Amino acid sequence: MQATAYDMLVIGGGINGTGIARDAAGRGLKVLLCEKGDLAEFTSSSSTKLIHGGLRYLEYYEFRLVREALAERERLLRQAPHIIWPLSFVLPHDEGLRPAWMLRLGLFLYDHLARLRTLPGSRSVRLRNSALGKPLQDRLTRGFTYSDCWVEDSRLVVLNAMDARERGADIRTRTAVDFARREGDAWVAAIRDVETGRTETVNAQMVVNAAGPWVSQTLGGTLGINSRAAVRLIKGSHIVVKKLYEGDQAYILQQPDKRIVFAIPYERDFTLIGTTDVPYENEPGPVAISEEETRYLCDCINRSFARRIGPEDVVWSFSGVRPLFDDAAENASAVTRDYVLDVSDRDGALPVLSVFGGKITTYRRLAEHAIEKLAPYRPDLGPAWTAKATLPGGDMRDADFERFVAELQTAKPFLPPAMTRRLARAYGTRVDGIVGQARSLTDLGERFGDDLTAAEVAYLIAREWVRGADDILWRRSKLGLRIPPEGQARLAAYFERRSAAA
Structure with missing residues (x-):
């Protein structure tokens, strides 16, 4: 059989891979994206779920990155108002750590590096006389507030993949790229469905290596390319506990080791706490929080909050491995969150672009930069377009x-009010694909618990590449x-019946 020909093969279905596939498809390229697992299964669903400039990056003089991130924060807030929304942060001043003047200066810069700002600026607050200080220990008497944004990170990945598909991209999950080499006038790649074992050969004129923690292995092994650019793997873990305090505000807590830890309202009844920064030396893959990390995060909360917590209070945890560009920094927290795009070609043709580093906030700009670097190989590319385009459901x-x-x-x-809000948050204007012509809850079919219905499951299978219960419970939502x-067992059995009938 003749191999299917594409303009671009993207390896990796995280935020960078889907963002680049979307941008390229919108410029007229025929794109194939292969993800060996589920979309956002690894790093991109394990973030602290913030769209932010990165206040602490100012300490490392990352002014360009912060400025770019703050500009992207404003864009993304307009492009996906269903999955991204403003969040107020409280930064207590802790005696013996960063002095108050340094915090005030950092927040002043943070406010003014944003050329266009719709969110409230920073201000000082007397915690002892404010409801914002009520959850905190009495010794914390003053602090500051500022604004950033929350994002449903795994849904951001899915929406980029949906938009890419609607612009002509071929998005394949559970599909591994086993081997790719330059042969003649094309990249020739062997791809494999990891569930059925079926293999296929495809051709492409360019390859994008957005494999995240696997970027180096993909470059040197799958693609057979030598590069001096290197990735540094950092493990970040979060814990979730029952709600620690009332209110919609988040807290950013300084630590004696100079790190910061967030406490963020989560899924109505919980508090999300994170993250750790631990050098990771093992092979990339699924990871779990360690006892030491759990204790560290509990200690961070106990250092500032009046209510104490311990490992026994953790109801869920998640971990991910961040593929940061190796800038030789000694401290894992100081490793740059900026990105590097490395391009290799053969005689001015058949390029491969590898993505090192990056952060979820700047994924759209990273994708735009990636296409700019590849533009010399495709002079027929359309113009940049993503800066003003909404994401699916955001219109x-x-x-x-x-x-x-x-x-x-x-x-x-x-629809119960809480269900209405959850569906609107998850799907925005695409919610009609679920509720459609329904006139009662029974019209939405079987309920699997909470407000998850058969109609929503069917939508996720048909539109969002869902193959199993965990895809829904922990990535498309946090209904787990x-x-x-x-x-959850009934939902898993539902997928088992589907698989048996296929």
């Missing part, structure tokens, strides 16, 4: 999420925190 009037929720509740009064074991 709300005036990007007004609350108005959209109210209109959805009016149109579908049978709410659905009891019996409901």
Whole structure:
């Protein structure tokens, strides 16, 4: 059989891979993206889930990165108001750590590096006289507030993949790229469905290596390319506990080791705490939090909050390996979060672009830079377009999420308010693909627990590459925190029946 020909082969279905595939497809390229697992299964679903400039990066003089990230924060807030929204942060001043003048100066720079700012600026706050200080220990009497944004990270990846597909890209999950070499006038790649074992050969004119923690192995092994650029793997872990405090504000807590740890309202009834920064020396793959990391995060909370927690209070944890560009920094927290795009070609043709580093906030700009680096190989490329384009579900009037929720509740009064808000948050204007013409909850089919219905499961299978229960419970949503074991077992059995019938 003749190999299917593509303009671009993208290896990796995390935020960078899907972002580049989306940008390239929108410029007229025929794109194939292969992800060996589920979309965002590894690093991109294990972030602290913030769209932010990176306040602490100012200590390492990463001014360009912070400025770019703050500009992207404003863009993304407009492009996906359903999965991205403003979040207020409280930064207590802790005697003996960074002095108050340094915090004030850092926040001043943070405010003014943003050329366009719609979020509130920073301000001082007397914690003893404020509800913001109520959850904290009495010794913390003063602090500051500032604003950044929250993001549903794994859904951001899925929305980029959806938009790429709608612009003509071929998105294949559970598909590994086993081997690729330059042969004649094309890259020839052997790809494999990891579930069925079926193999296929494809051709491409360029390759994008966005394999995240596997970027070096993919470059040297799968692609057979030598490069001096290197990745440094850093493991980051988070814990989730029952809600520590009332209010919608998050806390950014200084630590004696000069790190910072966040405490963030999470899924209505929980608090997300993270992250750690631990050098990772093993082979990339699924990772789990260690006892030491759990204790470290609990100690960070106990150092500042009035309510104490221990490992026994952890209801869920997640870990990921971040593939940072190796800049030879001694401290893992000081390793740059900036990105490096490394291009190799053969006689001015058949390039491979590898992505080292990066952060979720700047993924769109990273993708734009990647296409700019590849533009000399394709002079017929269309112009840049993603800066003003909404993501699927984000095309709300005036990007007004609350108005959209109210209109959805009016149109579908049978939906419980909490379910209306959750569906609107997850799917935005694409929610009609789930509720459609339904006039009652029973029209949405079987309920697996909480408010997950058969109609939503069917939508996720048809539109969002879902193959199993975990794809829904822990990546497309975090309903695993709410659905009891019996409901999760019924959902798993549902997929087993589908698989047996296929």
